[in-house]
Amino acid sequence: MIEVKFTLSQPDDSYKFSDTLLLADDHGLTDAEIEAMKQARYDKWYDYITNPPPVVDEPIVE
């Protein structure tokens, strides 16, 4: 397993996000694909905390 730690932020250095990608030793991904994965993680997080989805607790079936 390869850990790829990264930090991305907005252009003004706000909303800094530090995360890690866990990749298989033989992941076969290109650098561009890895960068796209980082950006996707950032975009998902940024969208989630700046535009929180409506809160709907899912019913749990006992």
Place this chain on the structure above:
Amino acid sequence: MANRYWVTGGTGNWNSTTNWSTASGGASGASVPGSSDAALFDASSGSGTATLDISPTIQTLTCTGFTGTLDFTTRVIFLNSTGTVFVGATTMTVAGTPLITLTNSSATARTITPTAVTETNSISFAVNAGTGNLTTTGGGAVRDLTFTGFTGSLTSTSFTIYGNLTLDAGMTVAAAATLTFAATSGTKTITTNSVTVDKNLTFNGVGGTWRITGSLTSGATRTTTLTNGTLNLNGFTFSTGIFSTSNANIRTLDFGTGGGIYLTASGNNTIYTAADSTNFSVAGDRNVFVTGVGTVGNTRTITGGQITLNGTAANALNFNISAGADTINFGTANRVFNNIQFSGSFSGNIGANVAPQIYGFFSNNGFATITGGTNAWTFKSTSSTNYISSSNAINNPVIFDGVGGAWQIYNNLIVNGAVTLTNGTIQIADGTTLIVESFATSGTNQKYLQSITPGTQSYISDASGVNSVSYLTIRDIIATGGATWNAFYDYGNINAGNNSGWYFGDSPTVGNEITMRLRSFTQPRRF
């Protein structure tokens, strides 16, 4: 599917027909449960030890009422079915390295009911396949919970994890309930693979440590509570609605380097509290980013540690409030903060009459209107040089009180209240003005009022009245505005040069005394 009941009264191996029956409490001799069978332990199974001498694959495992021991040794039980695949029991004991792996790869839902077992008797679960829901019910507890190759959803009532949590990047976690991490020893890891865990999170294990291995994100309406143990953010980003750690238990919040906590709650909420900071330790960057979009009329309260409840410089956090149009309340009791910064799109105000104790810097240039009040803000740094940069007037009294501390005041600063220097050094940026309602000193420690650059003057201004200081060394300061500025030598003041507007002579008391003595000396003697 055939049922196989454990019926031995004593210790026995799993892979032995002498221990299995087709009926509860029935005659032994049935075949060992296989991949098409359900294994059941119940009250008729005795109180002996069932030892795994193989790693069996069965459909389901039920332990309701079992009072014996299930010794996993180093073996694994594979459950290949759907529906309720596991029911545990608080009456049973487990030994070895307990691990159950769920292998069904269908989209059909599965349920495990681990029951509220103790840490010692908890079992690890690994989910290696499947695209349907996995539900934990019964408020139970597990040891490790590991998802790999699972792309379904974890839906659950509140439950407890005593070990590690690992999520698969392709799965989801349903929004609901509370997840409690309760290990009491060792370091447990939380690996989310960026999967949102929209649940309340509680860390509560005396002596436990939890380290996140990547970002951890819960929702804006969720509360994270650190009750006992150490939460190590490991330099990663942790997002939650509210963070609470107000108690007297031994606990540590270790930020590591480069990450931070994002508090995303809006509405009327206490978004952070460490009011009782007894036995609360902080390590690392200690940066908290307040990003919830509060709306006009609402109040978000940030409750630093109360000084009387062991709030100190060592456990004060940095807060950067960058969104919202609401009121930010720092509390009227004396609560500790390290840095306080307003930035981004924040356009609200700071609540009335707050009394923050600030160990770091304060920055607020055009963001928060400071409502003000009679409670004082206290700047308490005792070591490094911090700054105060606020284009918005501080409408409270301000006290500078940190032995060895220094504060650089950037830009012009208006304090619509009394400013008191008790300990430390105030440095007013070159050419700028500190405008006060009054200025005084307190105590007999030598204090300093100066510009930042020696030889370049700055200003202190007060419109009226008399400002008399003591034990103050003044350099490069022009006192102005209309008030009288007394810095009498006999009050311990020192003119360090390049000042104007100050009266550095002897105080009237000393002056009168000298005059009287001179008159006495010059009176003609009468014979």
